[in-house]
Amino acid sequence: MEVAKTIEEIRSLIKKARSNGKTIGLVPTMGALHIGHISLIKAAAEKTDFVVVSIFVNPIQFGPSEDFDKYPRPFEQDLQICQDNSVNLVFAPSSDEMYGRENLTWVDVDKLTEPLCGRSRPDHFRGVTTVCAKLFNIVLPDIAFFGQKDAQQAIVIERMVADLNMPLDIIVCPTVREEDGLAVSSRNKYLNESERKDAPLIYEALQKAQSMVASGTKETQQILDEMRKILNRSKLIEPEYVEIVDTETLQPTGTAEGKLLIAIAAKLGSARLIDNITVDASKD
Amino acid sequence: MEVAKTIEEIRSLIKKARSNGKTIGLVPTMGALHIGHISLIKAAAEKTDFVVVSIFVNPIQFGPSEDFDKYPRPFEQDLQICQDNSVNLVFAPSSDEMYGRENLTWVDVDKLTEPLCGRSRPDHFRGVTTVCAKLFNIVLPDIAFFGQKDAQQAIVIERMVADLNMPLDIIVCPTVREEDGLAVSSRNKYLNESERKDAPLIYEALQKAQSMVASGTKETQQILDEMRKILNRSKLIEPEYVEIVDTETLQPTGTAEGKLLIAIAAKLGSARLIDNITVDASKD
Numbered sequence A, B: 001m002e003v004a005k006t007i008e009e010i011r012s013l014i015k016k017a018r019s020n021g022k023t024i025g026l027v028p029t030m031g032a033l034h035i036g037h038i039s040l041i042k043a044a045a046e047k048t049d050f051v052v053v054s055i056f057v058n059p060i061q062f063g064p065s066e067d068f069d070k071y072p073r074p075f076e077q078d079l080q081i082c083q084d085n086s087v088n089l090v091f092a093p094s095s096d097e098m099y100g101r102e103n104l105t106w107v108d109v110d111k112l113t114e115p116l117c118g119r120s121r122p123d124h125f126r127g128v129t130t131v132c133a134k135l136f137n138i139v140l141p142d143i144a145f146f147g148q149k150d151a152q153q154a155i156v157i158e159r160m161v162a163d164l165n166m167p168l169d170i171i172v173c174p175t176v177r178e179e180d181g182l183a184v185s186s187r188n189k190y191l192n193e194s195e196r197k198d199a200p201l202i203y204e205a206l207q208k209a210q211s212m213v214a215s216g217t218k219e220t221q222q223i224l225d226e227m228r229k230i231l232n233r234s235k236l237i238e239p240e241y242v243e244i245v246d247t248e249t250l251q252p253t254g255t256a257e258g259k260l261l262i263a264i265a266a267k268l269g270s271a272r273l274i275d276n277i278t279v280d281a282s283k284d
Helices: A007-019 A035-047 A075-084 A124-139 A151-163 A186-190 A193-198 A201-214 A220-232 B007-019 B035-047 B075-084 B124-139 B148-163 B186-190 B193-198 B201-214 B220-231
Strands: A002-004 A024-029 A050-055 A089-091 A105-109 A143-147 A169-173 A237-246 A259-268 A271-280 B002-004 B024-029 B050-055 B089-091 B105-109 B143-147 B169-173 B237-246 B259-268 B271-280
Touching (some): A002 A007, A007 A024, A007 A089, A007 A124, A024 A035, A024 A124, A035 A050, A035 A075, A050 A075, A089 A124, A105 A124, A105 A151, A124 A143, A143 A151, A151 A169, A151 A259, A151 B105, A186 A271, A201 A220, A201 A237, A201 A259, A201 A271, A220 A237, A220 A259, B002 B007, B007 B024, B007 B050, B007 B089, B007 B124, B024 B035, B024 B124, B035 B050, B035 B143, B035 B169, B050 B075, B050 B124, B075 B089, B105 B124, B105 B148, B124 B143, B124 B148, B143 B148, B148 B169, B148 B259, B186 B271, B201 B220, B201 B237, B201 B259, B220 B237, B220 B259
Parallel strands (some): A002 A089, A024 A050, A024 A143, A143 A169, B002 B089, B050 B089
Antiparallel strands (some): A105 B105, A237 A259, A259 A271, B237 B259, B259 B271
């Protein structure tokens, strides 16, 4: 496994792999790798010949009051995980390497970035799309892999790739969960013992919604009420949003019809957790 | 010469050229080709093996009151010019092919798009950068060629490419002029006889500025005054701006020092013409 720290280095290593006829898979991460990331790496190894993992805590996707400084950076451990999972190349640039000169150029996706997490994190998604555009242009992957846990991010990136005709495919991999249902996330590290104990209620609320849709409930307000009841069983969970939206537009829907994204964001102590489930309400 | 109308077609033709080891040069145009474009095509043929000319009147770079509808579209004549100049491939997509679904994604370059033409054309440059990002992603050129006549556009595109790490080079080619100095432009067609007769005063004003800088004038206000005097010799010329700015920041400079862009935009009848000159005032 090679580790490139500069854009020049990675470009030359990618060029070599490419000239050997290999297809390139990219797993963009902020490090603090966990079994969720490992599932993306495995998907990449299955679909492509040469797996690149980028590790970069991207400053421009954090708001001024967010956790950029305290975001975990266990770099040696991350490299070990990459090594153990047969990653071919790690790209770990410095902020200076990525944004050496003042960055003036932004990739903005309208509309899809406004609801859900966009409301509390107004500049988050332009930070994500901009860094992904940069990473895609540097690595030139055939396929990039993202997790369903960050559903809105995945939808925004898919739209960016389609709108700008970027020459790659996006594969979104299923959310990986702890045994009790909690979606695996680097931010779970911020939970204390009692917060960790209550955290699975988020997934329980999502499952309740799923089963209500499956059993034919059409009024989304009724489903949202049941979801909130479950979250309210914990005094530690402060919901930021509980929503049922169309997967294409991310706009709330009053009636459970078509493809739906059911999504929750909640604060637990200092952690902000998100989770979601998609259901197809057009199916019987 | 082949003509591709769809993204799928051009991608397959580019892939074939690429697999034959050819380097790709792109000349993005809105058609209405003239000797300025031909100079770009010639530069592309000199620097790359396979020259692609895109012909697309890009709706999203025109303001609501601008000349999108009346912009000239002499398509057969454009094809002939490409043929005569040994272009390998013309890409002439429909608006539907380029923006089939509602476009939500924009590439925005801050700061550099605000002064000069940005003031009167507030959404122009985001339309240009967005379509260029799309064209670059579709054609994947090694080098794209732009004209110095649209100096701000060239500087904005160079910045976008650098900031987003786009894997291509930009070459900016000198402005081509008529015998009397008027910069060649598709919009010169809009000039009536008397407007056409006065139009060279724009270049005369730029030349005056150049010679004043060369002879050591440091106060830009003094230079701007002389430029306006020359433009005022015509009753048909309505200057929109007359400016001396730093070529890096595009901000006005009070003292003629370093690399300067001296730029004019003016209305003549229904035509809006722009022209510019760069000078290096750090040289003796």
